[in-house]
Amino acid sequence: MKRSRSLAAWALIGPYALFLAVFGLAPAGYALWTSFVHDGAFSGVRNWSAVFDDYRLSDAAWHVGTYLLLWLPVLVLLVLSLALTLHARPGRFSSTMRFVYYLPGAVTGSAAALLWLFMFSPDASPFSPLLDLFDITSVTDALSGSTLIGILTVMGVAVHAGGWIVVLYGALNALPRDVLEAAQVDGASTWRTTWHIKLPMVRTYVAFVLISSFASGSQVFVEPTVLTTGAPGQISPTWSVNQLAYAYATQEGDFGKAAALSLAMLAVGLVAAWIVIKRTRMYATDDR
């Protein structure tokens, strides 16, 4: 009995474990090895110190840090409030909106580049009055200086929010009905139910959104790369940390430095995940 249960468990975990090993752990291990090799010979921490001495790293880290500070709270608050609103008013409207929120994230690659450049072009965009408000009169403006970070935040939120709204909505749907009904019987208002019952119960999901979003946000790459095509030279080719890692490998042919920086980023992501897990007691089972 016990044997067949553990077999079933392995059958379920197996494919994921395999993928994790082949596409997660093995590349990370290979990257670790690569990060200590320079021109085919073991070179100790040479690559690592070269990366941390690079003048572009502090700029990139600053950009990404600012981006996270803006994007992460906006994303989480927006996702939470929209998911809770949709859940409080179920029905046709809610399901339509879930689909609508999901749409921006479904457009990727060069199509996304065109779409977003169109959106940020005051002469073509349906949002041009909004762009006017921020004194943006051209794509060049939109991608200059401090405006860029706002643009990236808008892009990041639009692209990522939809998927998370669907996830959180699912989580809310899975909440035990008896608890919600009991609250209703006790005369709890919608607001109280949301704040004191629904929200605490989806806490771990919010933690999950935070961890995943922190990981993808700190690795922001596609958005600045895509926007660069609209106005070459306007955005630094190493605007984000991930772009710098990419430049090491592809433009400088230095895979050692690319691997070192990638691993450093992985470490940042892991530490952030560990903090979130600890703070939200994500894996705690005793108090559920």
Add this chain to the structure above:
Amino acid sequence: MNRWGPGFPTHAALVLCGALLLGGCGSGAGGGDKDELLVWVDNTRTAAAQQYEKEHPDQKIRIVTIPPDAGYVPTKISLANRSKRGWPDLVFLANPAEAATLAADRFAYAAPLEGLVPGKTLDGFAPGSLDTCTFDGKVYCLRNDIAPTVLWYDAKLMEKYHYRAPATWQDYQKLGLKAAAEHPGTIVGAVNGKYGAGTYFGSSGCPTRDTLSLTKVRIDTAQATCTRVAEMLQPLAEKKAVTTVVPTDPAFAKLGSQNKILMLPGPAWFGDFMFKPAFKVPDGRIAAAPMPTWDGEDRSYSGQVGGGAFLISKHAGKRAKAAAAMATWLTTDTALQAKQPTYPAFTAAAAEWGKAKAKDPYYAANPVPVLTKAAAGLRPGFGAIRFEAEWQNSFNQTVGAATGGGKSLTDALSDWQKKLTQAAETNNYSVDQTAG
């Protein structure tokens, strides 16, 4: 967009490493056929490559169409270097500055053309056009097309306003200020990225990318060749007679449709590929004048913004001769080059190309004599560098920002110097700031 598994190490580099771990990327890996020539060209050049293939049935050729994006070829070559296979024998660079990356030790991909292409052929290219391809006295690529700058202007507007195209930069400045005062909103130039840096500073001979070798570059923005440009642009920037909007921006095209572009110094291809399709300036209005001259110089020099080049692989082995033959045909065949969209680098082909262009009804006056002179007057010292993207971006962050923000352009030059020096040193150059 970033829809990999949450929390997964999704780094591009890691993914690349992962792909490599699993036995190479597969794409473009040269087949087992030792005689087959592997050729990478962009979409525009594909038809020409196919024509060559058709005319040479004895030579097995595999043509792969690649995107013209900056950085694409180095990316692919770095992967081929990693897996030690899959190098193209012949590759087209839509961004010829990448020759500096591909010829350097770290990539060790580009083959010197000595013994592959005769000196007589090399002499047929526009003077100075092969500078982009030359490091330490060795030529590493053949230019396909070049993009010398000229002074484009709207002949109809000039006539209407009773202006004349300026012959000197002093007159250019005066006319710009006059136009800005008399016809607000009118612009006479663009100070952005490669368009600003290549057109104004490149044509003036300001040393921002003067490659002395593959590892040595001369950068000195304190030179008079730089400060004279900053001083000339300063009042134009203050009166908004020059814009910092990039010419590929839809907002710039709007200036064209509103008849606000009086003059625009820019590359040879601006006529056919910007004024006509993007800015939508109607037939019979646009004309070209030589780049204005500087005080103390008796001739006009042009900067460069664009163009392409063909490069041969060090790994081509016995296919090197065939690759060189194909590259030579692609760049020098007059019948072929006469039909190509942009200005041919090979002088004899350019003459043939000019015959058709001279009759183009789009222009208010035949632009060919001006273009020909511009091609023969490329300002030296504009080399291929490994920090091309930073070169453009740092220009916008310093000189461009000062132009848009009403600050001193001369002061911005020293910031540009700092950023260029940093970028150059990070890319394994030693920076020479004094040598003339």
